[in-house]
Structures are given as C-alpha cells and as structure tokens.
Amino acid sequence: xxxxxxxxxxxxxxxxxxxxxxxxxxxxxxxxxxxxxxxxxxxxxxxxxxxxxxxxxxxxxxxxxxxxxxxxxxxxxxxxxxxxxxxxxxxxxxxxxxxxxxxxxxxxxxxxxxxxxxxxxxxxxxxxxxxxxxxxxxxxxxxxxxxxxxxxxxxxxxxxxxxxxxxxxxxxxxxxxxxxxxxxxxxxxxxxxxxxxxxxxxxxxxxxxxxxxxxxxxxxxxxxxxxxxxxxxxxxxxxxxxxxxxxxxxxxxxxxxxxxxxxxxxxxxxxxxxxxxxxxxxxxxxxxxxxxxxxx
Numbered sequence: 001x002x003x004x005x006x007x008x009x010x011x012x013x014x015x016x017x018x019x020x021x022x023x024x025x026x027x028x029x030x031x032x033x034x035x036x037x038x039x040x041x042x043x044x045x046x047x048x049x050x051x052x053x054x055x056x057x058x059x060x061x062x063x064x065x066x067x068x069x070x071x072x073x074x075x076x077x078x079x080x081x082x083x084x085x086x087x088x089x090x091x092x093x094x095x096x097x098x099x100x101x102x103x104x105x106x107x108x109x110x111x112x113x114x115x116x117x118x119x120x121x122x123x124x125x126x127x128x129x130x131x132x133x134x135x136x137x138x139x140x141x142x143x144x145x146x147x148x149x150x151x152x153x154x155x156x157x158x159x160x161x162x163x164x165x166x167x168x169x170x171x172x173x174x175x176x177x178x179x180x181x182x183x184x185x186x187x188x189x190x191x192x193x194x195x196x197x198x199x200x201x202x203x204x205x206x207x208x209x210x211x212x213x214x215x216x217x218x219x220x221x222x223x224x225x226x227x228x229x230x231x232x233x234x235x236x237x238x239x240x241x242x243x244x245x246x247x248x249x250x251x252x253x254x255x256x257x258x259x260x261x262x263x264x265x266x267x268x269x270x271x272x273x274x275x276x277x278x279x280x281x282x283x284x285x286x287x288x289x290x291x292x293x294x295x296x
Contacts, residue, residue, distance in 0.1 A: 004031040008094045016095035016153065018142045023088040025079035030072040030191045035094040036117065037065040038156070039073075040138055044088040046075035049194045050123040051170025051178070054240045056247075062131045064160060066121035067097070069170060070178070070187065091138045095153065113154075116161035123169035130163035171239070177225055185210040186224050197236050198260045203229060237261065238274045245283045252279055 006028070010017055016035075026046065041061045048057045050071045057063070057073060065071055079086045097105075097117060105114040126134065134156050141152035160166070177186070192209040193201065206229060207217035221229045237259040244255045256267035271279050 004029050006031045006033040008033055008035050014149065015099045016093065016149075018093050018138075018149070019091075020142060021088060021090045021092060024082070024086070025075045026073050026088055028072065030070060030194075032068050032070045033094070034067045035096050036067060036120070037063075038093040038134075038138075039063045039065070040091040040135060042089040042091065044073075044075060044079075044090065046073060046079070048073050051174040052190065052194070052236050052239065053123070053169040053171070053174075054194055054197065054236065055125075055169070055243050060131075062126040062134065063169070064120060064124045064126060066117075066123060068178070069121060069123055069175070070190065071123065091142065093138070093141070093153070093156075099150075100154075112161040113157045116157065121175050122172065124160075125167045125169060126160070126163070126165065127167065128165035130159055130165040133159050171235075173225070185212070185220065189221070193233060193236055197233065197240070198258065200260070200262075201233060234270045235274055238271055241267070241271065241279065242275075242282065245279060248283070255279070 008017055026044070030049070039062065041057055041059065041063075043059050045058045046056070048055045048061075048063065048071075050063070050065065051069055075086075075088065079088070100110075100113075104110060105117075137152045137156045137159075141149060141156070144152055174190075188209050189206065192206065203214050203217070207214045210217055210220065212220060218229060221227065221232055225232055227235070241255050241259045244250055244258060250258060252268075253264045256264040259267065261267040261270070268278060271277070271282070275282055
C-alpha cells in the first residue's frame with residue numbers, strides 16, 4: 001500500500017480543470033495532490049476518507065479539499081459488482097492557488113477568500129443554501145470560455161468564503177502531523193487503519209503494514225502522533241461515531257459495533273474519555289455544531 005501523488009492534467013487553453021465524471025464506480029486510490037479540489041456528487045454513495053476523517057457520502061453531497069490532504073472516495077460494494085442500476089456522476093474542479101496570483105489575493109476585497117483558502121487545509125463539507133448556489137456556478141463554469149471560467153470560479157470561492165454552512169473534516173492534529181512528515185510508513189498506517197477500523201485490528205497486523213516490530217511500531221506512532229496506537233485507533237473510531245450520531249439512523253449499540261468496538265459499554269467509555277461527553281449527551285449538540293465551523 002502507498003499514498004498516490006495524483007498529477008492533475010490540464011486541457012489547453014485552460015488554467016484549471018473542470019470535469020464531469022460518468023462512471024460505473026469510483027476507482028481512484030488513496031491519494032493527494034497540490035491542487036484545491038471541489039467535488040459535487042450528483043449521484044453516488046459510499047465512504048469518504050479525508051485524512052483521519054471517515055464519513056459517508058451520498059447523492060447531492062459536496063466537499064472542498066485543500067492541497068496535499070490525503071483522501072479517497074470508495075463506493076459501496078454493490079457498485080463493484082457490475083450492477084447496471086448503480087453508477088457515479090460527479091462534477092469536479094481542480095485549481096492551484098497560483099492561478100489567482102498573490103497580487104489579487106492581497107487586495108482588501110479578496111481578504112475573505114484568501115483567509116478561506118488558508119484555512120481549508122482540513123477539508124470541508126458544504127451544506128444548505130451555499131451548496132445550491134455553488135451548483136449553479138458549476139453548471140455554467142464547465143461550459144464557460146475565456147474569462148467567464150475565472151469569474152465563475154471566483155464567485156464560487158466568494159460563496160464559500162462567506163458561508164457558515166460548512167463542516168470540517170480532518171482533525172487539526174492530522175494536518176499538522178502530515179505537514180511535518182513525508183514518511184511513507186505514516187501514510188500507510190493511516191490508510192490501513194482508515195480502511196479496517198470497523199474490524200478488529202491487532203498491534204501485530206498494524207506493525208506489519210509499517211514493516212516494523214511491535215516495539216518499534218509503538219515508538220514510531222507515539223513519536224509521530226503523540227498518542228499510543230490504541231488511542232490513535234479509538235479516536236478515528238470515535239470521529240466516525242460522531243458522524244453516525246448526527247445522522248441519527250442507528251441505535252447506540254449499532255453505532256458501537258459499526259465503529260469497530262466489541263461492546264456498547266466499551267464504546268461509551270472511550271467516547272466519554274475522548275470527547276468528555278457520553279454519546280447521548282453529544283448527539284444533540286453535534287447536530288447543531290457540525291454544520292458551522294465559522295470560517296470567517
């Protein structure tokens with residue numbers, strides 16, 4: 001396993017990419033790239049992984065990703081069984097900050113956009129009226145020529161920069177650990193845990209992914225994340241549990257097992273230890289706060 005650096009091709013005579021994907025299923029591996037990315041899923045369902053955030057995606061979801069954040073979208077298993085009733089349709093934009101230019105971004109009128117781009121490194125999910133406004137610009141942008149393409153991109157960024165209908169994805173700790181590390185072992189561990197956290201993961205199996213002994217592996221994880229492997233794994237599981245709590249479709253016991261815990265009581269204990277609240281206490285506040293991180 002390895003983290004894939006994706007090279008984003010540009011079609012002449014454009015400075016950034018706009019594309020519409022019509023696919024039977026998503027095939028891109030866990031990857032990163034230096035471009036910002038805006039993804040609008042018109043039709044598709046599955047699992048979204050952005051850094052250490054594990055979430056679900058479905059028809060109508062929209063995500064904005066900062067540069068170099070590892071991410072992957074994987075469809076539900078039925079999509080890979082050649083089911084003719086299932087398919088993927090998505091609109092995607094890739095652009096580099098450089099196309100806007102430092103002179104433009106230094107203007108006072110662009111302060112909010114500059115601040116938004118700087119603080120989008122953790123990735124964001126876009127909700128509500130903001131999402132619907134952006135969808136209209138995406139439709140026009142894809143067919144636009146000349147300066148109109150840039151104008152629609154700037155209008156899209158302006159909507160994002162002023163929106164409070166955003167929720168953060170990856171944790172700040174994840175972004176910081178990756179900012180100061182180019183270690184492939186760390187990438188491989190994150191990928192392995194993010195794909196298997198719903199199952200039992202023993203220390204020996206995780207250490208094999210990094211090609212380390214158990215002792216060296218524990219020392220490596222502690223050095224890179226300032227956590228034990230158990231803390232690292234449980235935090236990822238609890239992050240996913242918080243998403244399921246917001247959805248409100250599963251019972252507490254179902255959430256516990258869905259997140260890889262072997263009992264609801266242990267789930268409750270770890271949830272309280274990590275968040276300071278019981279799952280029941282966290283459910284309603286999470287619903288209110290997850291949609292507005294207040295990037296201003």
